[in-house]
Amino acid sequence: MEKIVLIDGHSILNRAYYGVPDLTNSEGLHTNAVYGFLNIMFKILDEEKPDYFAVAFDLKAPTFRHKLYEQYKGTRKPMQEELRQQVPVIKEMLTAMKVPLMMLEGYEADDLLGTVAKKAEADGLEAVVVSGDRDLLQLAADHIMIRIPKTKKGGTEIENYRTEDVMEKYQVTPIQIIELKALMGDSSDNIPGIPGVGEKTATKLIVEYGCIENAYAHVEEIKPNKARESLRDHYDMAQMSKELATINIHSPFELDMEQARMTDLYTKEAFELCKRLEFKNMLSRFEIDQSEQNQVAESFHVTSDLQQAGEWLGQLKEEKQIGFFLLSDEEKAFRGMAVSGANDTFFFCKQGFLTEGYLTSALDELLQTAEQAVTIQLKEQMHFWKPAESVRKKIRDAAIAAYLLNPLKGEYPYEDMAKDYLATMLPGKTELLGKSKIKDLDEEDKILSAVGCYQSYTALHAMPVMLEKLKAEEMDSLFEEMEMPLVYALSAMEKAGIRADAGILKEYAGELSEKIHQLEQEIYTDAGEEFNINSPKQLGLILFEKLQIPGSKKTKSGYSTAADILENLAPEYPIIQKVLDYRQVAKLKSTYADGLASFIGEDGRIHGTFHQTVTATGRISSTDPNLQNIPIRTEMGRLFRKVFLPKENWIFIDADYSQIELRVLAALSGDEALIHAFQNGIDIHTLTASQVFHTPLDQVTPLQRRNAKAVNFGIVYGISAFGLSQDLKISRKEASEYIDSYFASYPKIKEFLDRAVADAKEKGYIATYYHRRRPVPELASSNFMQRSFGERIAMNSPIQGTAADIIKLAMIRVDQRLREEQLQARLVLQVHDELLIEAPKEEEARVREILHQEMLGVTDFAVSMEIDIQSGSDWYEAH
DNA sequence: CAAGTCACG
DNA sequence: ACGTACGTGACTTGT
Incomplete structure (x- = not known):
């Protein structure tokens, strides 16, 4: 049909x-x-x-x-x-x-x-x-x-x-929708309807009488007095409405x-119009302009021949700016190298005499002669090649530039950069490869070389455009002095990895298994049946329907069984406490005991990946495994930190910034009271408690301090009375009073947060002290919830982001000092406000000194930073 | 593949 | 009136 x-x-x-x-x-x-x-x-x-x-x-x-x-x-x-x-x-x-x-x-x-x-x-x-x-x-x-x-x-x-x-x-036929509309009206469609009749009444009338005329004929029978009278008095209006509503x-x-x-x-x-409107994403729907694409592809040349390679490399030596890309397959095996000059891109297959060693050395030489070089995802390529120290400053990473220009995208493939910055439609990697994998392609397969060439080509040509934008947005120094140097520090950290003891992990796994089994049985007994405790759906039914436990709140495809809901019920219902315990133990086993074990390599170390182009605020993220969320808040979880060890006979030295976000807030807002407190070593939560609760500093109770701490957190998160009330389990009104009181004590903080929101609304983005930007499109939303979210983002991002910038700078400086002074000590982890270093024992004092100098030396704010340094023979001891 | 939950800062 | 704290990633279920 x-x-x-x-x-x-x-x-x-x-x-x-x-x-x-x-x-x-x-x-x-x-x-x-x-x-x-x-x-x-x-x-x-x-x-x-x-x-x-x-x-x-x-x-x-x-x-x-x-x-x-x-x-x-x-x-x-x-x-x-x-x-x-x-x-x-x-x-x-x-x-x-x-x-x-x-x-x-x-x-x-x-x-x-x-x-x-x-x-x-x-x-x-x-x-x-x-x-x-x-x-x-x-x-x-x-x-x-x-x-x-x-x-x-x-x-x-x-x-x-x-x-x-x-x-x-x-409950009515399509044609009766007219009757419905005529009765209830529709303001958006300019249909008046009749007063006092809404959806419910209208539906009832039509279901019963079929149409307005019939309802009017039986008007005396109509039950709700209000509806009867309204219909009687406004029958003409209803008829007119019906006419209006009828298509x-x-x-x-x-x-x-x-x-x-x-x-x-x-x-x-249509393509031209899309271009003019700057609908970049939509351009990909259009048949890729063959001539444009062919033009690019025609500048690609491929060889596996040593002599030919030599010739081309000689040619490339004349180029001041080059693009390059070391292509590896899904298993991280090197497959070839692409290098672009102004007019041509050459692909050198890894084959015969063109070995990995030959090609990477050739690249090293090219980097010596070139003035500038661009690639995409440098850190990934550094798994099998590292640029010499002397040429590192010449190299730029296009993906990182693209991330700074828009940190919300999540991914930065070359075809997007070509589209966004070169207005060129290129076939993407998945488009080129289809279902095949790089590792299954022959050396001379055109697709293999094309993947490499497009990367190199795009990197070289998009970079000048991006650099100009970065400059215009005052992010050039953020890019050159912070993000690019950081690549090397992160790469070194990934390469070093962190030693982990598989034996201890296995031991914990066994203990946790037993606990899980035990809790499982007890829960089944309490519930009177066996079910999957891991399924929120099944668990909700057991707790709130079968066992009739009251206080089930939120829904959306079932009952909420989140910890904060269950915690309120735990004291009264043993099964709930057991479920919470079960959840905790199950999490520890699956994510940490079993999860981490699978990442320990042959060298006895875990080599995770740190991502530099993921978060909206500028933080680093960590995957495979995530080493930034190793447990610490409960003792049972914290024990996992005993699994993480320094190299044999070495020690860990761990340094973390104390209250970095609140210090940043104090500095950026210029609030004198807060600055004074930090500069004089006054406990910040106690001070806040004393202000908010109008209590002398020395009489603040532990509860007051705890509440004040939540307020401080709230401020950093972009305060809302509702959020605070949820966290503290107090009324919204009380929470609101806390906040008012807080702002009365720290007026400059209120000014700062208000300014952040106003700024973001006006400019569409918010920036850190170091000019890192985060767009806040949510602020333009007509949806209240979205807009409020945008406001909180505007308040939180400059704080979280500036703190992220500070520790990035610290990492670069620490890493550099360690290498300058030829110490063996090396960074192994970064956890947002914490740096973990492993070092030979004899280097401890020196490393402590360096951490102290460099972490504190980054900023020159009205508020100085403070760090805690500890050392130990495992991460548990050192933190 | 999304939703729910929970580990961290 | 609206319905939430900010930023991440991994694991489990269930469609």
Whole structure:
């Protein structure tokens, strides 16, 4: 059966406008509604794969139905300017895509949609009508599906309605939707309805009487007095509303089906318009411009021949700027090297005389002569090659530059950089490889070399564009002096790894297994049956339904069994305490005992990966395994730190910044009271308690201090009364009083946080002391929750981010000092405010000295930093 | 592959 | 009125 998709143009544009954060292109044109519209449109078309497609719009001239309404109540609300200016743009785009625009003077889009959909159905087609307007539900039928996109946080979800779905959700037939609307009214659609009747009453009336006229005929029987009287008094209004709500399916509009037949939307004109609007992500939908792509690919040259390689390398020596990429396969085996000069990119296959050693030495030489070199993901390449100390300053990593320019992306593949900074569409790695893997490709396979060449090519050509942007945003020194040097410190840390004792781990695993088994049995006994305790779904049913334990709160696909909910119930119900214990032990076993064991290498050490381009705030993250979340808060968990050992006969030296985030806050805000406290060694939580609770410093109780500590945390997180009240299990009002009291004591902190939010709202981003930026698109959201989230981000990010910057600088300095002084000591871990070093015993004093100097030497704030240093024969002892 | 939970700063 | 603390990653279930 053939299918036609019809879109309600204004309605979807409107949806998109309010659902997508404000976007503007460099001409200053607002583009968010057009962008959102196209996204919804593509999604629908991808799903439906229709044979015909058209979009309906209202014309400016007032329609009959408008007139009727305007007689009743003046004019419609004018459209917002930012949205209004996007209407011609989307029409231009659709025209460029050769999509017919359905418009007819004197008729609304609804009428055209209704007319065409009904006609299509009568002609034996399947019709799909897309609108944000529930009014359209009256059109639903067996072969007419109404699709209503809803913008949710995880993207757009689409509700689908055929006859059955309407009846299920509204208890009335599609045609009766008209009656429903007429009774309850619809402010967004300018239907007055009748006063005092809402969804519930309207549904009841229609379910019982079928239509308004019939209800009126039986008006004396209507039960709720209010509804009866309202219907009696406003019957004329109800009739008018009904007329307003009725879509005219007999308009004289006729759609030319040949024009509506689906053709390639991705025309050159549409592509150009997308470029102008700067819809970078959308460009990938267009057939990749073959000529452009071929031009790039033609500059690629491949060899496995020694003589040829020599010739090309000689040629490359003349280049001042080079791009390079050492290609490895999925198992980290080296496969070849790509090097780009201004005009050409050469790929040297690892084969025959072109050994790994030969090629990397060749690269070393090229780096000697080149003035600057660019690559992508330098740290990964350093698993089998390290640039000489003397050339490190010449090398830049394009992925890191891209991360600084937009830290929210998560991934920085070359094709994205080519698109964003070179306006060039390149085939991505997955596109090139398809289902095959690099390790299965022959040396001379074109795809193998292409993967390497595109990386090298993009790195070289995108870098100048990115550098210019970094400079314009004052992040060039962040890039050159912080992020690039850090690559080497992180690489060294990964290479060193950290020694871990598999024996101890196994021993713990055994003990934990026993505990798990024991708790399991006790829980089954208490529950009266066996079930999977790890399943929140099953657990919720057992606790809150079978055992009827009260106080089950939150839901969303079941009961919440999160720790903070269960903790409140634990004292009263032994089974709950056991579940909590079980969870803790199970977590320790699976994630740490078994999890860590699987990462211990043949050298007896764990070599995790530190990521420099992941977090939104500038922190480093750690995976495979995550070494930044090794337990410490409970004793049972903390014991795992005994597993982490320094090299034989060496020791650990661990240094952590104390209260780094609060010190940063004090410094950035310039709050005198806080600065004074830090400079005079006053306990910060006690001081806060004394201020917030109006208690002399020496009379602050432990409880007050604990609460004040939560307040301080709250401040750093972007305070909200609700969050604080949750954490402290107090009323929102009390929490609010704490906060007010806090801000009264530290006025400059309030100023600072307010300024952060205002700044972020104005500029669209917030920055750290060292100019690292984080965009805050949430602040432009019309959704309250999203916007509040944006405000908290704006308050937290400069604090968390500046602290992250500080320890990054510290790492670079410490790492450098250790090498300068030719110590054997080396960094093995970074845990956000903590550095862990392993060192021969005799180096301890020197290392302590260096840590002290370098960690404290980074900043020159009104508040000085403070560190705690400890040493020990395992991580447990040293921290 | 998403949701829920929980380990860390 | 709306419904939450900020930043991560790993493991388990269940669709």
